Amino acid sequence: MKKRNLENKAGKTGFFAMLLALVGISATSCWPVCMYGTPSAEWSVKGKVIDEAGEPVPGLQVALGNRVDNEPGVIYDENYYPLDTLKTGPDGTYQIVRNGFPLSQLQVDVKDIDGEANGGEFQDVTLVVRDFQFEDGDGAWYSGHADINVPDIVVKKK
Secondary structure, three states: OOOOOOOHHHHHHHHHHHHHHHOOOOOOOOOOOOOOOOOEEEEEEEEEEEOOOOEEEEEEEEEEEEOOOOOOOOOOOOOOEEEEEEEOOOOEEEEEEEOOOOOOEEEEEEEOOOOOOOOEEEEEEEEEEOOOOEEEOOOOEEEEEEEOOOEEEOEEOO
């Protein structure tokens, strides 16, 4: 019967755990809110996507991101950090509530991912929302809560 060298494996595991900890990588799932010294906030986003006739458009992809400057940019550029992706509901609305880093500016990217379904093919639209404030923060690491109501986004047919 073959004997395992458990002490050696435990030593290797401990070494790698310590190495990852030294470079700031953890195996916990509470990042970023529970990290010491990390700014955090609660924020909610809601909005509606309509066509040029004012009718709601369901089934469109809505990607939300944090824009850190005034450049329009492209998704995944150096000034844009993706946060989440949603779909518009039957009434054209979308809504999300999250905890995490405070937002500087909210970038909303709308994309038609279903082609001709749900009213035809629509052009992509990007909107940057800048006029929101966080309230009830403690002035230290917690920035408070922001309710971000995005103006209706109008999509045009291709």
